[in-house]
Amino acid sequence: MSIEIGVILPTSTPDPDRPVLGDVRASARFAEQAGIDSVWSTDHLVASGPMLDSTVALATAAAVTDRLTIGYNVMLLSLRPSAWAAKQVASLQYVSGDRLVLGVGTGNPAHGDTAWRAAGLSYADRGAHTDAALRVLPGLVTGQRVELDDGTRVAIAPGATMPPVVVAGDGRAALRRAARFGDGWATIAAPPRRVAQRLAEIAELAAGHGRAPVRATVVAPELDADPARAAEQLAEYEQAGTERVILAPTGPDWQRDYEHAGALRAAYTG
Template sequence: MSTLSVPEIGVFLPTSTPDPERPIIGDVVAAARTAERLGLDSVWATDQLVASAPILEGAVVLAAAAAVTERVRLGWGVLILALRPAPLVAKQVAALQHVSGNRLVLGVGTGNPAHGDGSWRAAGVPVGERAARTDAALELLPDLIAGKPVDAYGAPITLAPGAPMPPLVVAGEVRAARRRAVRFGAEWLSLRPELGALEQGIAELRTLAAELGLAVPAVALVAPLSPDGPDVTTEQAAAFAAAGVRRLILSPTGPDTEADYAHAAEVRTRLRAR
């Protein structure tokens, strides 16, 4: 395996959990420091307003992580973009870029139906408009974040200070999401670690890119750490890399963040030794 095919390895900060019965709310400051000390490439904060389990607010978490680290990338994975006005998101992103030294990776999506419609009702946003609102916001975000004038609200607005647009990662398993990733994203993020489904998604991504005459985004993947340890996780990660994954975000197994991060760091080391 060549060096170029080795994926970056990221981990989630302890802000929530996929399992509502076992919410993992931990010390995000200590976790960010640990991830950087162990040499991991990125740390990620999840997002939702009204979730099926307790969850911390992503911008606050990433600002805290930025304050205690110097190198590790800070991923918002993934921001439910349509829940917020685009200028508000742009202001948050620009501020995070400033306080982190431009280390943000911006993941966006339209939300997981498993959380229900509570967030959309709370935000006063019709859930049926989420895709259209996401696309409209993605059209505006680069200029808003950069501090350029944007005439989309009845009069030109300019946000200051501007900041570099972070790498944009677009999540989703349906064709419309992959099309959105081709149109707007540097990366497509899959939440399905089954190899066959992943390969099908990548094939569709390439087809859409050819149809639109655009570059094929890089591929990122959220996948679990194997309960059988680094040997198994490394083999799984190598298979994902061979399929085309260039960023692998490993999800928590439980409240022992340090053990999970050490597991992820060992996988990173073994992949780079091949």
């Protein structure tokens, strides 16, 4: 199987009136038993609805599983000092046994700028801060001594293996960021043709940095409810250059969603 299927942990909600907040331990165990490849946690400080801390949630999922990939979907680096973000990433990579994927984004404007103001950081500069963090993160995570933007030299101990970085976003700045720093690119609900077009753009930009093309992660793809038909659609995504899909929750019943994801994986591999 060359395309992975992931699910989102019950740690947040797009609708404040219908919280999708459940037992992270039980959901992670269930996902692993269902044959799902990965579990993901959303990330924010002050969102439009309830949301658990992503690093705590992923550490919990890692502690009760052995095989699952765990991932940020996506970490907002611009809400954290770079050294602190590196400490979280390195620690999570260490305790999970190198099972982490670091999704990175700049934040959905729908949540507003409250989180940045609460953290004493600039919402307007979040893109630049993200780029600055991505420049130093590999060195920091792996325990090297790195000079930060203010001239401070610091090393994080213990170091860990730098996880794959998947850069999210469809704007030009995000595509340039994926080309320069990413090991992958993430998008929401894009059809296969759009995925292929964007990957071609990123590949052209990456060549300018002497970097290889990347593959895509598609969050909330529009798939048929029938697992057999959805498996055919996954084949189209794979041909377009997709390495992973992350299925969106349909409501508070995460177990039903995970059972569907497991059935889809079985149909695709069968």
